[in-house]
Amino acid sequence: MASSRVMPSSSSAANSDLARQPPSMYSLGGADPPPSSASVDDPAGNLGSTTMDDLLRSFYCEAEAPPPLPAREGATGGKMAEQVAAAGRSVAGVDGSAAAGYGEMTLEDFLARAGAVREGDVRVPSSGSMQAGFGVDPVLDDRFVQQEQLLTVENPILGFGNGVEGGGAGGVGGGGRGWKRPMVDPVDKAALQRQKRMIKNRESAARSRERKQAYTVELESLVRRLEVENAGLLREQEEHYKMRLKQLMENLIPVTEMKKPPRVLRRTHSMQW
Amino acid sequence: MMRFLYNPSAATATEHPTELPRKLSALRSIMSRDALVVGNVVGDVLDPFVKSASMKITYNKELTSGSELKPSMVATEPRVEIRGHTTRFLYTLVMVDPDAPSPSNPTKREYLHWLVTDIPETANATCGNEIVSYESPRPTAGIHRFVFVLFRQSVRQTIYAPGWRQNFSTRDFAAVYNLGDPVAAMFFNCQRENGCGGRRHELWFRNYERCISLGQHQQAAA
Numbered sequence: 160m161a162s163s164r165v166m167p168s169s170s171s172a173a174n175s176d177l178a179r180q181p182p183s184m185y186s187l188g189g190a191d192p193p194p195s196s197a198s199v200d201d202p203a204g205n206l207g208s209t210t211m212d213d214l215l216r217s218f219y220c221e222a223e224a225p226p227p228l229p230a231r232e233g234a235t236g237g238k239m240a241e242q243v244a245a246a247g248r249s250v251a252g253v254d255g256s257a258a259a260g261y262g263e264m265t266l267e268d269f270l271a272r273a274g275a276v277r278e279g280d281v282r283v284p285s286s287g288s289m290q291a292g293f294g295v296d297p298v299l300d301d302r303f304v305q306q307e308q309l310l311t312v313e314n315p316i317l318g319f320g321n322g323v324e325g326g327g328a329g330g331v332g333g334g335g336r337g338w339k340r341p342m343v344d345p346v347d348k349a350a351l352q353r354q355k356r357m358i359k360n361r362e363s364a365a366r367s368r369e370r371k372q373a374y375t376v377e378l379e380s381l382v383r384r385l386e387v388e389n390a391g392l393l394r395e396q397e398e399h400y401k402m403r404l405k406q407l408m409e410n411l412i413p414v415t416e417m418k419k420p421p422r423v424l425r426r427t428h429s430m431q432w
Numbered sequence: 433m434m435r436f437l438y439n440p441s442a443a444t445a446t447e448h449p450t451e452l453p454r455k456l457s458a459l460r461s462i463m464s465r466d467a468l469v470v471g472n473v474v475g476d477v478l479d480p481f482v483k484s485a486s487m488k489i490t491y492n493k494e495l496t497s498g499s500e501l502k503p504s505m506v507a508t509e510p511r512v513e514i515r516g517h518t519t520r521f522l523y524t525l526v527m528v529d530p531d532a533p534s535p536s537n538p539t540k541r542e543y544l545h546w547l548v549t550d551i552p553e554t555a556n557a558t559c560g561n562e563i564v565s566y567e568s569p570r571p572t573a574g575i576h577r578f579v580f581v582l583f584r585q586s587v588r589q590t591i592y593a594p595g596w597r598q599n600f601s602t603r604d605f606a607a608v609y610n611l612g613d614p615v616a617a618m619f620f621n622c623q624r625e626n627g628c629g630g631r632r633h634e635l636w637f638r639n640y641e642r643c644i645s646l647g648q649h650q651q652a653a654a
Binding site for chain 1: 464465466467468470471472496497498499500535536574575621
């Protein structure tokens with residue numbers, strides 16, 4: 160599985176936030192995570208909702224100010240979409256020509272690409288701090304590992320395929336290649352797994368909703384088409400009946416004009432006495 | 433609305449080139465009344481297009497876009513009819529699986545299952561040139577979409593089979609052979625023969641639920 164490593168701590172919180180936003184679209188008034196400005200999350204999974212800010216701030220260049228966060232309670236689809244689109248655009252801008260992946264991309268890919276933004280800045284200092292082992296920022300670790308994995312998966316891609324994507328990931332991940340996998344806290348690992356599973360579950364839920372909806376939409380349009388056809392055919396049939404009736408009536412008219420002579424009663428075969 | 437217009441607004445077309453996270457494309461697909469958009473086929477495999485041909489695909493019975501079929505039902509190639517009035521136009525049919533090897537990890541997107549060219553209008557796919565033979569869909573993980581795309585050829589052209597089936601790109605293919613925009617498309621879903629619709633843990637969950645409710649009853653009785 161390519162993007163098996165999922166960002167822990169801050170970016171995973173943002174991840175879950177990005178993921179959490181649309182469910183609020185579907186079920187407005189569902190329990191939203193309480194907004195807090197601190198970016199502290201405990202690995203037990205109580206991820207603060209804040210880091211949407213951090214994530215967005217990290218995406219934007221210094222010049223641009225991050226857009227105001229939409230009100231959590233009334234997060235409308237429109238605003239969220241705007242924000243996400245803006246974030247997506249800025250990520251795309253950084254990635255430059257790696258504009259692959261028309262439309263569908265998993266959240267992990269998106270955040271991996273987002274990770275590419277941060278990685279570029281911090282690659283040099285992190286290689287220096289590699290020796291520190293435990294002291295390394297787990298956020299960077301996982302992004303590097305993830306890039307590595309993305310690279311190995313995308314290697315066999317040839318032909319008409321996503322060559323551009325492979326090139327883009329390769330360029331960025333090339334630096335972290337000879338790097339040993341750092342130690343990850345077992346507690347963190349469990350949290351990571353949970354995160355990963357949650358994201359995958361959300362995506363598969365979204366996909367199954369899509370599937371159901373696509374079928375419904377198709378059936379509806381089929382029904383409409385068939386109804387129209389049916390109405391047309393019935394009308395045509397009516398017309399045919401009328402035509403036929405008219406024809407028959409024309410044939411009848413000469414007949415009805417003939418009149419039978421009036422019956423006259425006569426006595427036959429009887430005797431009068 | 434009887435016209436089959438697959439590009440409801442210019443906004444969707446301009447958003448395409450940028451990388452959109454899944455959530456945004458989900459938003460877009462909700463607002464559409466077309467199965468190909470809602471199912472994200474327009475997006476993953478195709479760009480928005482206007483339907484200009486009438487294609488009828490039959491696996492035992494006529495296919496409805498978005499329906500679910502079993503591998504046993506799609507083991508042999510379907511009957512593909514292109515409705516029309518003249519035999520003047522030739523068509524190319526492509527069948528791909530954009531969710532290979534699994535929809536959550538489509539590293540082999542798209543996997544080419546079938547490629548037939550020079551299909552004359554009013555005729556069946558058997559009248560055409562089968563460049564890549566039909567491969568039965570056998571998804572192992574997840575629920576895959578299988579997409580049929582029809583292109584109208586401007587001339588009778590020689591199309592070469594790609595070296596391998598995986599990582600095929602319908603868009604690039606159309607660009608290379610100058611096929612232009614697709615004229616028709618359909619898709620269906622398919623999972624493993626004994627699949628449970630992706631709800632792998634449902635049996636466990638149902639059992640768990642039952643145990644919980646039993647436990648509650650016992651407590652109430654006590």
